Amino acid sequence: MNLKSIYKLGSPPLFYKLCIVLEPWFLISSILLIAVGMYGGLFVAPPDYQMGDAFRIIYFHVPSAYVSMMAYVYMAVSAIIGLIWRSNVAFSLAKSCAPIGASFTFLALITGMLWGKPMWGTAWVWDARLTSELILLFLYLAYIMLHLSIPDRSKADRATALLAIVGVVNIPIIHYSVVWWNTLHQASTISKFAKPSIATEMLWPLVIMILGYTLLFAAFLSKRTAAELAVREKRTRWLQTLIVGDKNNA
Amino acid sequence: MPEIFAMGGYGFYVWGSVLISIAVLVINWITAHKKFKSTINEVKSFISKGKE
């Protein structure tokens, strides 16, 4: 993939077609992977010696936490590309990342609380990772709210891109200040989220679930980006032929 | 079969998180799909309006 073809990938018509074509494949493969992962995680994996069966929530918490973090970094990278080359593709990618990332963060929070209930007795226990996940949710909300409140689309794109860049720079700082703050209060509770050296038959469903969630994120992303790109490229010839042309989407 | 749902006493939490995950993902899919549909129709009407 030399640079030329990567640059060509950025051209709206090709990217739009790519999104439309790839989206069903992403969806089918992710559903399959998640089905296999869920089966493996819920039934095949042996119960944890300490937590019993409640540890199976990890198969739903870790993938969504991973995707929520990845989505923000992905949003910031496409925001940077958008600001530098002022490309509609990058801006529509960044804009459609936000709601998906926010939903995955919310998912990670809920499963984290459900995880905390059996393990520590209370749902919210100010664990370092859960707290920085909550702050990530607020960063997403700030991005979405800012995008909604600026009427002019190109101005909104660029302003929110700046916010995404500032946000992604601050995520590690916020995370480690929360971890530092947490070690002061509860140095004792070792968070179960730390990469446990778990047996392989516990591990493979987790890897499959993470892969499935990532592909699912890709499916949602390509769906939304196609929509955003269509709005931005409304006036172009190629889009009008594409929209009017393809009957199956009618 | 019933002991599967028991999940060693934590059935509520495990199945709860499963259901919530599926629910959120399905809602995600529906909103993405609906947004795509409405945008395409909006662009279509813009194009047809542009034609006259």
Next chain:
Amino acid sequence: MMKVLRIIFLKDLKVSLRRWSDLLTSFILFVLVCLIFPLTLGNDPSLLLKIIGPVMLVSALLATLLAMQNIFRPDVLNGSLEQLTLNSYPLTLIICIKIFSFWVITSLPLILISGFIASSYYVTGNSIFIVVLTLLLSTPSLVHISALAAALTVAIRYPGALMALIIIPLSLPIMIFGAKAIEFSISGIDASAPLYFLLGMMFFTCSLGPMVTAAAIKISID
């Protein structure tokens, strides 16, 4: 070059002094919030000593949030911000001067009064100095983050809630380390670790902040 920047700085000070109502409201808010806590919590020293850190930081954040809402807004309305972008000096420098003049106007009084408020919280000896030092180190970062949020939301009619939503997550590290610095110094532990972090954050935001704010201004007055 320096002459022009001095002119701009003095003009900003003069303008802000003439808009003294904003200056005063943020100062009064700081003092009042610090006053409310002892009144509502009762004045047993051990409790007050515990809460002075968070109270100081949170009220400094609220005061900055309130004061920084109109750092760019009136200038955009009367068009003088466009003239500032259209001159031969880089906008980043001008924004740096403007933010510094607003820091002098809104945060410096907070820092000066915080010593007295700390002593009213039964804080004694060296840690009063630490409280003042913590505010001195944390307010520049808060001011720069609020300026960025103000620049991003200058084109929006009611930016209040959105500014808070942008500022608070970004200023969490400063709040955490600031409150910890004060708490450490009061309980006798050496508070240099969190203070060094605050110093680091200050240089980080003061160096990158104006550049990002200038970009945000250029986008907002599009």
Next chain:
Amino acid sequence: MTQHNLQINFLELYRNDDRIFSEISFDLSEGQHLLISGANGTGKTSLLRVICGLTIPTGGTILWNQLATNNINCRYYEHLAYLGHKNALIPELTARENLEYTFEGIRSINRTSSVLEAFGLNKYLDQYAEKLSNGQIRKIALSRILLSEKTLWILDEPVANLDTSGTQFLLVEMQAHLDQGGMLITTSNLNDQTLKPNSEINLDKA
């Protein structure tokens, strides 16, 4: 003085898919005056803001001495003086302070007094800008442009709400500016010929 020139080719601006203007090209060299005319809302002000670099156009380039303005901003602004509808005066400052606020250097004193005398502003110099009438604020903003020794003046409806004496003086000053090799872009929505432009762009065409 090097030969300055401003070159615009195929400028276009879309805002949320409605076309503001497109295919605008012209070349402006020293001593020339370009008038942009058209009814209200045809994008005159947006075109001026794009030329100043305040608004980023959707397409097209702006060249100042053959250099694209978006990457030589500061050097381009050294030669640019812009006055939009907003008078860019800070209400809390007095007229004198407003004048000094954007000056880079000391203006020749007699030049300053002659302009202010002509605009009849001398006795209002120490009043707060918020207390002055709209016309007077406009005059102060215009005198700031006249006193700034910039080669390219971009004025948005300069003669709006100016009294006759002010308009006369402004026309004389503009002509003097052109004679000294300055460049001028103005807009006016009333199609009078008082400004005698060298070239004109009409934005009324679809």
